[in-house]
Amino acid sequence: MRDYEIIYVVRPDLSEEQRAAKDERVASLITENGGQIGKTDDWGKRVLAYEIKHHTEGYYKLVEFQLAPSAVKTVEERLNIDEEILRYQIVVREVS
Secondary structure, three states: OEEEEEEEEEOOOOOHHHHHHHHHHHHHHHHHOOOEEEEEEEEEEEEEEEEEOOEEEEEEEEEEEEEOHHHHHHHHHHHHOOOOEEEEEEEEOOOO
């Protein structure tokens, strides 16, 4: 198990309930693949640096988690087909 963090941006036109369901879906995607969720941080609605899929704003969320390196590709494949997530990035955390 390695330490990772994901930051993802969801569409700004989603309701509060839809965003909560999307957050739960991302968390369950990690746990279904044998991961453990750590700290989560909701950054709220922010202006994007450039337009993505005709949106100039998005809701940002940061999630720290532990996952086997072999399962990261599976998580990324599932996130790639989700049209409500505008962008995401998974990086390895350097724990000191």
